[in-house]
Amino acid sequence: xxxxxxxxxxxxxxxxxxKVTCKASGYSIISYGINWVRQAPGQGLEWLGWINTYTAxxxxxxxxxxxxxxxxxxxxxxxxxxLRSLRSxxxxxxxxxxxxKYYDVLTGxxxxxxxxxxxxxxxxxxx
Amino acid sequence: xxxxxQSPGTLSLSPGERATLSCRASQSVSSRYLAWYQQKPGxxxxxxxxxxxxxxxxxxxxxxxxxxxxxxxxxxxxLEPEDFAVYYCQQYGSSPPMSxxxxxxxxxxx
Numbered sequence: 060x061x062x063x064x065x066x067x068x069x070x071x072x073x074x075x076x077x078k079v080t081c082k083a084s085g086y087s088i089i090s091y092g093i094n095w096v097r098q099a100p101g102q103g104l105e106w107l108g109w110i111n112t113y114t115a116x117x118x119x120x121x122x123x124x125x126x127x128x129x130x131x132x133x134x135x136x137x138x139x140x141x142l143r144s145l146r147s148x149x150x151x152x153x154x155x156x157x158x159x160k161y162y163d164v165l166t167g168x169x170x171x172x173x174x175x176x177x178x179x180x181x182x183x184x185x186x
Numbered sequence: 187x188x189x190x191x192q193s194p195g196t197l198s199l200s201p202g203e204r205a206t207l208s209c210r211a212s213q214s215v216s217s218r219y220l221a222w223y224q225q226k227p228g229x230x231x232x233x234x235x236x237x238x239x240x241x242x243x244x245x246x247x248x249x250x251x252x253x254x255x256x257x258x259x260x261x262x263x264x265l266e267p268e269d270f271a272v273y274y275c276q277q278y279g280s281s282p283p284m285s286x287x288x289x290x291x292x293x294x295x296x
Binding site for chain 1: 187218219221223225230231232233236237240242243272274276278283284285286287288289290
């Protein structure tokens with residue numbers, strides 16, 4: 060069964076760091092990229108960044124540049140997202156999601172879609 | 187950064203009716219890089235449509251996507267009770283890989 064299982068909920072103080080773990084099973088983690096997405100209470104989805112789990116190349120949302128690091132440990136099939144200098148507005152549910160690439164035989168292009176999602180990790184930032 | 191604007195913010199319909207949800211981009215988006223997701227309360231999002239018009243695995247054929255350029259549409263024919271949820275569109279940029287989501291459309295039972 061293909062799934063992503065995330066680490067447990069976290070409560071952090073402002074200024075601290077948090078590291079969320081996302082363990083892949085049922086497929087090889089290096090076959091597909093991992094995206095990270097968060098959702099503040101009562102709000103919409105916010106894309107945080109992407110990691111190529113094979114090359115370790117990353118790209119982060121501009122607003123998080125300098126505070127976020129995404130990594131992969133291929134030996135344990137696990138992706139990590141670390142967010143530093145936490146603020147109250149970082150309070151959210153954090154999701155990892157597999158970026159599947161569908162092959163379009165007509166055009167020869169690969170078309171992305173976030174097809175498998177973790178269950179979410181609630182990060183609460185409060186003094 | 188490409189901004190996606192979804193409309194309406196809330197759509198009130200009855201089971202059996204047809205729903206039309208809009209996603210408008212601030213600049214042209216390749217159809218290959220436009221996806222739709224459904225999210226129910228307390229759950230992770232679920233991929234419905236990729237490449238603007240292709241249904242993901244297991245998605246019923248009452249869901250369809252269309253559009254190009256800056257205007258995209260998700261249509262749900264014959265609404266079922268389980269379709270009432272929040273729907274998000276998402277676009278990808280390919281170089282560098284970036285992405286944004288629309289703010290969502292809440293589909294509620296009338």
